[in-house]
Amino acid sequence: MPHPMRGATAITGLGMTPMGRVFGKSATELAADAVRLAIADSGLRKEEIDGLLTNAGVTGTAGHGIGLPLQNYLGLANLRLLNHMNAAGSTAAQMVQYAALAIAAGMANNVVCVFADTPLQEGTSSGAAYGGAARNPGRPRGMAGLYAAAGFFGANTSYALATRRHMALYGTTHDQLGTIAVGQRQWATMNPSAQMREPITLEDYHASRWIVEPLHLLDCCLVSNGAVAVIVSGAERAESLRQPPAFVLGMGQGHPGDVQRAGVEAETETGAKLAAETAYRMAGVGPDDVDICQLYDCYTYTVLVTLEDYGFCKKGEGGPFVEDGRLAPGGALPTNTGGGELSGYYMWGMTPLSEAVIQARGQGAERQVAKHDVVLCTGNGGVLSYHGCLILSPHRS
Amino acid sequence: MADTQARSKPLPEADEASRPFYDGALAGRLMLMRCDDCGTVRLPSRRHCDRCLSTETTWVQASGRGSVRTFAVMHRVYHPGFADEVPYNIAVVELAEGPRIVSNLVGVSNADIRLGMPVEVEWERHNDVALPKFRPLTSDR
Ligand SMILES: [Zn+2]
Numbered sequence: 001m002p003h004p005m006r007g008a009t010a011i012t013g014l015g016m017t018p019m020g021r022v023f024g025k026s027a028t029e030l031a032a033d034a035v036r037l038a039i040a041d042s043g044l045r046k047e048e049i050d051g052l053l054t055n056a057g058v059t060g061t062a063g064h065g066i067g068l069p070l071q072n073y074l075g076l077a078n079l080r081l082l083n084h085m086n087a088a089g090s091t092a093a094q095m096v097q098y099a100a101l102a103i104a105a106g107m108a109n110n111v112v113c114v115f116a117d118t119p120l121q122e123g124t125s126s127g128a129a130y131g132g133a134a135r136n137p138g139r140p141r142g143m144a145g146l147y148a149a150a151g152f153f154g155a156n157t158s159y160a161l162a163t164r165r166h167m168a169l170y171g172t173t174h175d176q177l178g179t180i181a182v183g184q185r186q187w188a189t190m191n192p193s194a195q196m197r198e199p200i201t202l203e204d205y206h207a208s209r210w211i212v213e214p215l216h217l218l219d220c221c222l223v224s225n226g227a228v229a230v231i232v233s234g235a236e237r238a239e240s241l242r243q244p245p246a247f248v249l250g251m252g253q254g255h256p257g258d259v260q261r262a263g264v265e266a267e268t269e270t271g272a273k274l275a276a277e278t279a280y281r282m283a284g285v286g287p288d289d290v291d292i293c294q295l296y297d298c299y300t301y302t303v304l305v306t307l308e309d310y311g312f313c314k315k316g317e318g319g320p321f322v323e324d325g326r327l328a329p330g331g332a333l334p335t336n337t338g339g340g341e342l343s344g345y346y347m348w349g350m351t352p353l354s355e356a357v358i359q360a361r362g363q364g365a366e367r368q369v370a371k372h373d374v375v376l377c378t379g380n381g382g383v384l385s386y387h388g389c390l391i392l393s394p395h396r397s
Numbered sequence: 398m399a400d401t402q403a404r405s406k407p408l409p410e411a412d413e414a415s416r417p418f419y420d421g422a423l424a425g426r427l428m429l430m431r432c433d434d435c436g437t438v439r440l441p442s443r444r445h446c447d448r449c450l451s452t453e454t455t456w457v458q459a460s461g462r463g464s465v466r467t468f469a470v471m472h473r474v475y476h477p478g479f480a481d482e483v484p485y486n487i488a489v490v491e492l493a494e495g496p497r498i499v500s501n502l503v504g505v506s507n508a509d510i511r512l513g514m515p516v517e518v519e520w521e522r523h524n525d526v527a528l529p530k531f532r533p534l535t536s537d538r
Contacts, residue, residue: 143418143441145409149528150501152487153475160469161489168467168512213470213484213507259447260440262495267467 003250003282007396009100010238010245012110012231013042014357019226019345020195023122027059028073030227031066031116035074038229043242044110049231051081051099051108055091057117057348066116081108088381089296090253091115092230092349093388097251099232109234115350116227126223155298156220158383160212162267163301167214169268170316172304174214176323178205180300181218181342183328188339190329190367195222196343219300221341228350230357235396246360249374250283250391252276258385268316271387272309272378283374283391287311290391291371292359293327293335294352296380297342303327303335306378334369349379353390360392406478408526414442417456422527427459427518429494440496461518463492463531470507490516490531504532 015037017030025033031054039046052074056065067084081102085091092115099111120126140148147153166172182202188194200218208217238245254274258266280286287310295306304318312333313321327335338344338355345351356377358364378389411419421428431438432446433453444452468488474480488502488510502510503519516531 139410140407141410142412142415145407145415146528147499148407148476149409150487150499151406151471151476151479151482151485152499153471156473157469157471157487161467161487164469165467165512210470210472210484212487213472215469260497261438262491262497 002284002397005100005104005251005282006249006284007247008104008235009232010235010247010396011096011357011392012233012238012241012243012245013038013044013229014354015039015041015229016193016354017227019193019224019347020222021120022225023120025118027056027064027066027116027118027227028070030118030225031070031114031229032074034116034227034229035112035114038112038231041243042231042233044231044233048110049076049112050079051102051111052076052079053081053095053099053111053113054084055086055095055113055115055348056084057115058119059117060086066114070114081111087386087388089298089348090379090381090386090388092353093251093377093379093390094253096230096232096248096353096390097253097388100248100251103232103234109237111232112229113232114227114229115347117347118225119223120225155383156212156215159299159301160215162384163214163219163299165267166301166305170319172319174206174216175202176319177219177300177304178202178216179323179325180297180303180327181205183325183331184297184336184340185343186328187337187367188343190365191338191344194339194344195224196339215299218342221298222343222346224346226345226347228347228354230350230353239396244361244394245396246357246375246392246394247396248390249393250279250281250285252278252282252389254387255385266384268305270305270309270380270384272306272380272389275378275387275389276310279389279391285374285391289374290333290376291373292337292356292369292375293333294337294356294359294375294377295335295340296349296352296378297336297340298380300342302380302384303340305384306380310376310378329367337364337367337369349388352377352379356390356392360394362394407476408523409528410526414444418442419526421456421458422520422529425520425527427461427492427529428456429459429492429496430454431457438494438496440492440498460493462534463490463498463516465489465502465510465512465514465516466491466497467512468502468510486510488531498529500529500531502533503530
């Protein structure tokens with residue numbers, strides 16, 4: 001018996017604004033642009049939208065991100081589903097999951113899920129946008145103050161610590177991490193939406209400056225302004241709409257927890273493992289069936305550890321697994337085919353999700369992967385803390 | 398904000414929950430919370446034990462010993478107070494009692510830091526606060 005959620009819903013609309021150093025529009029205005037594009041893309045009438053889920057990105061933390069008021073800005077009346085969601089980088093997948101469950105339960109019909117963020121301001125660096133506590137005036141209070149006192153700032157430090165542990169435990173090398181960055185840049189050269197489209201070599205990777213060792217600049221994702229929206233609809237409705245549906249075959253989450261005490265292996269074993277179990281079971285597939293991966297890639301290491309936890313290789317063997325260029329164009333497991341967050345655009349979980357929809361539809365043009373029956377899409381938030389995933393397919397069954 | 402203040406390193410100050418930790422630090426004692434009900438030792442000064450959710454807690458002095466769980470070397474200047482320090486190390490030390498603490502290693506060059514390296518706390522004293530730093534115990538470098 002197939003799982004009742006398998007193929008019950010599909011992504012029917014995709015809207016993407018220009019992304020990157022895009023100035024002059026608020027997060028709300030960008031979100032509205034993305035929603036308008038997604039509705040037009042789907043062929044739905046605006047009146048058919050009866051659900052709205054929002055995710056604000058880092059702008060939300062700063063207090064001027066999108067949220068529930070977006071409903072009225074968009075002029076959406078009589079919604080049957082509405083929420084502002086935040087599980088950091090895993091939110092995009094989680095929004096689609098919530099929408100799919102609600103639609104399958106008869107609570108709503110067509111749900112818009114939208115992410116918008118404006119972390120960049122004209123004249124400031126990308127690093128400034130995510131520097132975290134470094135910007136806070138005054139003395140840091142309480143135990144958290146030990147972080148600032150040690151010069152520990154932002155996610156770069158956290159992921160450097162995790163990457164170092166994997167390198168030390170398993171012998172993972174910079175060549176292997178660099179291969180991920182180089183391969184994704186190859187994909188980005190074929191993506192008109194990508195911010196970084198100049199090819200790079202492994203030598204360029206090694207020569208790029210240290211941010212927090214062992215992370216080079218080219219291990220780290222971009223920072224982008226912009227918005228992306230997707231629409232989730234029931235499978236029947238999806239088949240009558242304008243675009244090839246990207247059916248949701250499987251979905252899952254995993255949040256391992258970290259009490260910062262001996263016995264927890266949070267740096268190298270992630271929630272992806274739990275999420276994979278759930279999603280593979282629902283979809284009735286395994287790693288060998290996956291044609292394309294869109295893996296959340298805030299850092300090169302995130303890709304590597306996620307591949308391990310989805311069972312594409314054993315724990316610790318992510319390095320050797322990627323070093324032959326398997327993830328790059330022409331490789332056996334095309335991954336982050338739009339350039340990902342490293343080279344494409346950084347829209348949190350909407351980066352892998354948008355490219356997953358494009359590939360499942362077969363609309364990747366120059367970068368389209370020939371076999372796109374099963375597309376794995378993951379989202380990761382916090383420091384490998386929160387994980388959500390979707391398995392998408394152009395085939396309902 | 399005065400320029401001199403902007404250029405100094407951020408020095409933490411105690412809040413109510415963390416006062417026993419910072420008071421202990423000034424006296425040269427590394428203090429941890431131990432749950433009275435299940436004995437679990439935790440570092441972040443949380444009211445509840447994360448294992449049994451009890452709020453009955455006693456602050457206890459730790460041995461001050463531990464080992465390097467992982468480390469990184471910061472090259473960017475995210476705070477002007479660290480402009481003269483880069484590249485500096487940031488380490489996660491797993492204390493013998495179990496909890497992990499973020500700190501810096503002293504008395505070792507960044508190139509010689511290894512995972513699992515045994516370390517011991519020492520205190521970096523400032524006017525009204527002392528910060529735990531860790532020094533490698535053996536000289537296998
Ligand atoms: Zn307890």
